[in-house]
Amino acid sequence: MLRNEPIFPANRHALYEQHGYSAAIRSGDLLFVSGQVGSRPDGSPEPDFAKQVQLAFDNLMAVLAAAGCGPDNIVDVTTFHTNPEAQFGDVMAAKARVFAVPPYPNWTAVGATWLAGFDFEIKVIARCPIQ
Incomplete structure (x- = not known):
């Protein structure tokens, strides 16, 4: 039976513990x-979009x-955006740096009214080698 394995990046485990969730789950x-x-x-939002x-x-x-x-x-x-139309250029520039060449992953962009003080959020599903 597969067991879910929590994944945490270095030096950020306390932030996830404070809010009661894992950075990622491997299944x-x-x-x-x-x-x-x-x-x-410190967990606060970066003010510059x-x-x-x-x-x-x-x-x-x-x-x-x-x-x-x-x-x-x-x-x-x-991706989640508080003002998609105004923010799209900055998001596309960052996205192009990460996904520079095909094949690109599929992508859904969602407008949101609340992101806990942030203006952008990204979540992904990846297929990674089992270690």
Whole structure:
């Protein structure tokens, strides 16, 4: 029987413990990554939107690395935006840096009215080698 394995990036376990969830759960070769936001080391939102998006991607990469995989393993992306029309350019620029060449993962973008003080969040599903 498959057991779910929690994954935590280095130096951020306390943040997840405080809120009662895992950064990601590995189930077999699938990795389900919780929504990652552009939080500074103390957990507060980065006020500059472009930097907040980049931090969210950086935090995502840290979770993937903790699971032994990377952006090439991502198959499904969902992003949440508080003002999609105004934010799309910054999001696309950050996304293009991470997913620079095909094949691209599938992607769903969702407008949201509340992201706990953040303006952008990204969650993914990845297929990663079992370690």
